[in-house]
Amino acid sequence: MAGPNIASSSTGTTTSLKRKAATQENIGGPEHPRKLAAIAEADTNQPLRPSKFAPNTAASRLGKGPPPLTKPRAPTLSTSAGANGVRRTMRATSAPPKTAPVRPPARPTSRATTTARPTAASAANDQRFDSIQQQISKIEEARAADAARLDAELAQERAKRSDLQASHEALSRELTNAKTQELAQRQELFIASDELNSLRQRHEREISELQADLRRKDRELRELNEDLRMYQSDLERERETVRGLKATIAQQATAQVSLTAQLGALQAEKAAVQVEFDRTCGSKADLALQFERAQKRIAELECETREGEMVRRKLHNMVQELKGNIRVFVRVRPVLRSDIVSSTLHSSGSSVGAITDGADSPDLQEEAKRREEAMAKLVYPDKMDHREIVLKSSSESATGQERKEEWQFAFDRVFEPHSSQAEVFEEISQLAQSCTDGYNVCVFAYGQTGSGKSFTMEGGASETSAGMIPRAVEQVFRVADELKSKGWQYKMDGQFLEIYNETINDLLGKGEFDKKKHEIKHDPKTGRTTVTDVNVVPLASATQVRTLLALAQGRRTVAATLMNERSSRSHSVFTLRIRGENTLTGETCEGSLNLVDLAGSERLEKSGAGGDRERLKETQNINKSLSALGDVIAALGEKGEGKGDKHIPYRNSKLTFLLQNSLSGNSKTLMFLNLSPLATHLNESLCSLRFATKVNNTTIGTAKKQAKQIA
Numbered sequence: 001m002a003g004p005n006i007a008s009s010s011t012g013t014t015t016s017l018k019r020k021a022a023t024q025e026n027i028g029g030p031e032h033p034r035k036l037a038a039i040a041e042a043d044t045n046q047p048l049r050p051s052k053f054a055p056n057t058a059a060s061r062l063g064k065g066p067p068p069l070t071k072p073r074a075p076t077l078s079t080s081a082g083a084n085g086v087r088r089t090m091r092a093t094s095a096p097p098k099t100a101p102v103r104p105p106a107r108p109t110s111r112a113t114t115t116a117r118p119t120a121a122s123a124a125n126d127q128r129f130d131s132i133q134q135q136i137s138k139i140e141e142a143r144a145a146d147a148a149r150l151d152a153e154l155a156q157e158r159a160k161r162s163d164l165q166a167s168h169e170a171l172s173r174e175l176t177n178a179k180t181q182e183l184a185q186r187q188e189l190f191i192a193s194d195e196l197n198s199l200r201q202r203h204e205r206e207i208s209e210l211q212a213d214l215r216r217k218d219r220e221l222r223e224l225n226e227d228l229r230m231y232q233s234d235l236e237r238e239r240e241t242v243r244g245l246k247a248t249i250a251q252q253a254t255a256q257v258s259l260t261a262q263l264g265a266l267q268a269e270k271a272a273v274q275v276e277f278d279r280t281c282g283s284k285a286d287l288a289l290q291f292e293r294a295q296k297r298i299a300e301l302e303c304e305t306r307e308g309e310m311v312r313r314k315l316h317n318m319v320q321e322l323k324g325n326i327r328v329f330v331r332v333r334p335v336l337r338s339d340i341v342s343s344t345l346h347s348s349g350s351s352v353g354a355i356t357d358g359a360d361s362p363d364l365q366e367e368a369k370r371r372e373e374a375m376a377k378l379v380y381p382d383k384m385d386h387r388e389i390v391l392k393s394s395s396e397s398a399t400g401q402e403r404k405e406e407w408q409f410a411f412d413r414v415f416e417p418h419s420s421q422a423e424v425f426e427e428i429s430q431l432a433q434s435c436t437d438g439y440n441v442c443v444f445a446y447g448q449t450g451s452g453k454s455f456t457m458e459g460g461a462s463e464t465s466a467g468m469i470p471r472a473v474e475q476v477f478r479v480a481d482e483l484k485s486k487g488w489q490y491k492m493d494g495q496f497l498e499i500y501n502e503t504i505n506d507l508l509g510k511g512e513f514d515k516k517k518h519e520i521k522h523d524p525k526t527g528r529t530t531v532t533d534v535n536v537v538p539l540a541s542a543t544q545v546r547t548l549l550a551l552a553q554g555r556r557t558v559a560a561t562l563m564n565e566r567s568s569r570s571h572s573v574f575t576l577r578i579r580g581e582n583t584l585t586g587e588t589c590e591g592s593l594n595l596v597d598l599a600g601s602e603r604l605e606k607s608g609a610g611g612d613r614e615r616l617k618e619t620q621n622i623n624k625s626l627s628a629l630g631d632v633i634a635a636l637g638e639k640g641e642g643k644g645d646k647h648i649p650y651r652n653s654k655l656t657f658l659l660q661n662s663l664s665g666n667s668k669t670l671m672f673l674n675l676s677p678l679a680t681h682l683n684e685s686l687c688s689l690r691f692a693t694k695v696n697n698t699t700i701g702t703a704k705k706q707a708k709q710i711a
């Protein structure tokens, strides 16, 4: 309560000052200094506060710092003991002492000017001035005292300030620490927040997983429920089945009882069978013995069969020997397309081109008709043995009457046009294989040009069209192979000759033409025929023979004639010599197989060689050798009829001389008569059939086996 204190402790002067001040204020108006009034007002209205004019106070020095820790005290203006010993305390104003509102008296005021008074008044003023001077000095003193006190307070305040600074620094440090802590805490907070976020995310993830899991579980649960439902229905079914099975078991149990009874019966039966089995086992040894005996018997029978086969072969050969004559097979070839062309040419005189066009046309009926017309009337009446052939012809006589003629012939076998190569070979296979028994075998094909001699003897390139030569060779090799098991070892060699214009040509020789002069030699002791300077090739297989035949075929002299554009104008003679030795019995044998394809037998006027000297010579030579063959056969026939000293003209031709040993009665001879089926060749066919009949009726003696026992 400083204000009232000041007011109460002030003297009358103070009160007057106040009044003066109030008066001055009233007089002077707003220009008068107002500090003192302020002091007075401060006493009455409110407690003193630190002023902006007190910069030295602790509060003002701290500036914006934290609020003062101690409440500032209002400054005391002065505490001085007055002259009367009364200590006056003046409340310090907020203004610094320097700016005290006390004006120096010297300064004239506006009021002084306006209120100029006489000297009495100035004495009063001086008095007042003195008192004011005194008051001022007192105030000065008080101010000094206040200054001292203020210094002390200032020091205190400074001390406080330093304390405060220290505490500020401490607080700053604390603040820094607090900030650092806060920062750390914030970081922790961030980290924690991050963790919290990640935990939240994980949690969300886990929640979603759990939800998915839950959904899956739900689904599984549904499935399990479904399964359960199914299992329940299955179970129900199974229960039903079990009920059924139980019923069946009950039935089975009943059946088992009856089966047990049956089993008892069967066991009894088994015992009986066992007894029977034991008895059968006892007879097993007997059966084995019987089996052994049976096997022995089989071996004996096989042996007998082999012997029987040998006997059969001997008898067969004996029959052949007893027959003693040359056997003749007739073979009529089929009508060829080229035959139709040529026969039409002969009969109608139309051009070849026109006929060829007709033949190529699809009109098969026309072709069949032409074929019919081209064919000669050949009949084969012997349907059983196929031994006969009848030629029929109808012509007009000079008197205009139809003259019918018929010629009947019988031979060892007649082959009709449809006969296959295999069928023909079947008939000569026995003959061919008898060369492995030591016989000389001679098969020759006779007939006019184009009648099928080469086809019969050599045949075509295919398996089915292969002729007698390759088939006979294969047969010989096969038989020789079979006879190995009986101890026979065979060696074979072959030669292939051609007689052209009475000259021997080696078809297996080297070079295109054989320029060597060959001589035919007969060994009377061995009955072997050899030709000098010809290649005799050792034969190891039938395939090799086929290769040789193909080689020889290429070398054959072939010249075109009107009769056959591939007409062979030479005789070809393939000879297979075979020598066998039986290592078990010591027997040896030597045979030969001569397969002869004769040149065409047509008459000179038919050969179309009239204007060609070379062809004429060929035909003459062919005919000479064929007639020599006929002469030899005829002479052999006569000799066979008892004219023992009959000369056999073998030397009249190279052919007969070469085949001497095969024709002399010491061999098995077969002649194929090949016939053309054409009407235009009827006369030639008749001539050939007459010649073949003569041959067939000729007895040339019995064939002799050339075998001997090695001593």
Ligand SMILES: Nc1ncnc2c1ncn2[C@@H]1O[C@H](COP(=O)(O)OP(=O)(O)OP(=O)(O)O)[C@@H](O)[C@H]1O
Residues within 6 Å of the ligand: 332, 333, 334, 336, 417, 447, 448, 449, 450, 451, 452, 453, 454, 455, 456, 564, 566, 567, 568, 569, 598, 599, 600, 601, 674
């Ligand atoms: N049985 C047959 N089956 C089918 N075609 C045959 C038969 N015989 C012969 N031929 C054919 O007749 C034609 C004449 O036959 P091949 O050449 O054999 O007569 P050829 O008498 O040997 O004549 P050449 O005396 O001129 O040698 C040939 O085209 C031949 O294929």
